[in-house]
Amino acid sequence: MASRRTIILGLGGAVALVGAGATWRVMRVPQTAMRPWQVAEPVADVRLDALRHAILAPNPHNRQPWLLTLTEGNGVDVRCDPDRRLPATDPHDRQILIGFGAFCELARVAASTRGHRLDIIAFPDGLPGDRLDDRVIARLQFVADPAIARDPLAAVITARRTTRQPFADRPVPTALLQRCAAIAVPGVTIAHSNDPVRLAAIRETTLKAFTIEAETPRTWQESVDLLRIGADAIDAHPDGLFLQGPMVEALALAGVLDADSLADRHSTVFRQGLDEQLAIIGSLPAAIWLTTPGNDRPDQFAAGQAWLRLNLLATALGLKLHPNSQALQEYPEMTACFARLHEQLGARGDERVQMFGRIGYGPATGPAPRWPLESHFRP
Secondary structure (H helix, E strand, O other), X not given: OOOOOEEEEOOOOOEEEEOOOOHHHHHOOOOOOOHHHOOOOOOOOHHHHHHHHHOOOOOHHHOOOEEEEEEOXXXXXXXXXXHHOOOOOOOOOHHHHHHHHHHHHHHHHHHHOOOEEEEEEEOOOOOOOOOOOOOOOXXXXXXXXXXXXXXXXXXXXXXXXXXXXXXXXXXXXXXXXXXXXXOOOOOOEEEEEOOHHHHHHHHHHHHHHXXXXXXXXXXXXXXXXXXXXXXXXXXXXXXXXXXXXXXXXHHHHHOOOOHHHHHOOOOHHHHHHHHHHHHHXXXXXOEEEEEEOOOOHHHHHHHHHHHHHHHHHHHHOOOEEEEOOHHHOOOHHHHHHHHHHHHHOOOOOOOEEEEEEEEEOOOOOOOOOOOOHHHHEOO
């Protein structure tokens, strides 16, 4: 316990701090980690303008694995930072690559606001193997084009959020789900359901999958290692998963909430956190998912492009979206849930469900932290 501070924990979850200097600590919010979301006036270089939007793309575990090199002729080479992969839960870098598809598609949306077409050449150095390597994943070429139309989804780039909260008990109209499913990305099919009977079966699988991830030591430790607890930690490392707010600051200050307690599957903190996460995942007024004909690298990249557009369109329609893709992960303990969810979602033969998410109406939430654009550049 911190010196000269008394912390009282009530059964209802209330926290009171008594002691000089304590209040500012529990009320503190991140100061720098959210600045990349404050996109102001356009910058002169259209590439930089598009890229400062692209770094706001959704990506697994908020790893932000993008390495960028500006090239001659108004181009950008995009590579993967090998230290920002997820070897335990994403052993083949499938999810990481989906994040690259989202990044490049968001750059395309942003470039349209400057009258530029973005030509995306995926895998110009050849397809990577079982893991991503130092080859260029995408070569981006910005081309001034007077015929290019401003993408209407650009209006909601900075409003997009991943809502990790329970959704309202409010039906999602089929018409809105159909509009989301009509997103046109070649090779990607988007399907949905708001049928309570079907959702009940899907819910059971997704709850089981999250429990498996949480109770498998190496996969859970991967999340714990990437967890930033409190404003100071978020500002210092604006990536990964994060916990913030007065309650979090108070519990961290008391020594009750830390990485060790979260990693201990027998601790009260772990059990309470698991219950909260299961309540969130169980809040499933509607589901939406992306399927590709196979599971090669171009399939995964295209799924990321579609996932980005789905996120933006859901935002424009007033809907919240939260990926629940634990059951789609490819490690041995998840095999049964993987097969079950594919069956429940109607995937046949070589078809692969690349992304699955909850969709509905939910509370307003803040953005996820981001590293500044300049941190991603490499010569």
